[in-house]
Amino acid sequence: MKLLLTSAGVTNKSIHNALVEMLGKPIADSTALCIPTAMYGHPWVGPGIKTWEFISGNSENPMVNLxxxxxxxxxxxxxPSIDQERWVPLVQETDVLLVAGGDALYLAHWMRQSGLAELLxxxxxxxxxxxxxxxVMAPRIGEDFIGWAPPGGSDSAMKMVDFSIFPHLENEMLPENTLANAERWAAGIQGPAYAMDDQTAIKVADGSIEVISEGQWKMFSP
Structure with a gap:
């Protein structure tokens, strides 16, 4: 599986071009499944109108509406309440999964409970x-980002990459997301980590990691 890990969606031409390259064909020829689940676990974005905006492509974050x-x-x-043969072939045949923001640990929980984690x-x-x-793809999200409390209280996520992500760096709507706070967060992660703004994404394909950015980002080494 190839990963395009963004802070705020496909927000610029560089990220868009990276997505098309990873798909190997035009977006207009590609099928997508959107996953809104993380939104339900976060009090700012779900459930309700923002979940509908994401699913319908009316969100300000370019993903579903490309x-x-x-x-x-x-x-x-x-x-978990339906037979796997009803949804596994659908996932296996799709070209792209569009996974919304919200609460990372809530999303990790339902990835495991649903069986998607094993399939990915x-x-x-x-x-x-x-x-x-x-x-959610990281080994850990860090205590700063724990909202919904999973069973056991751990900040462990899916461990499908070996680095963690601090999104929305220097976002004016999130004044606490400063570089100084990102550095403090990274010190607690005790592993490789990236802080990135909403014009940045991380491409993971064929064992290589590439930062795609028209904005600001920083890598932290343990």
């Missing part, structure tokens, strides 16, 4: 995460 051949919804909280490594799809949808 001009896909088709877009479906994959709601992880529903998957075998997929040919491009995984496009936004904010918590990107953070």
């Amino acid at each position: 001009g896909w051949k088709s877009v479906g919804i994959l709601e992880l909280t529903a998957l 490594p075998s997929l040919n799809a491009v995984y496009v995460g936004m904010s918590a949808g990107s953070m």
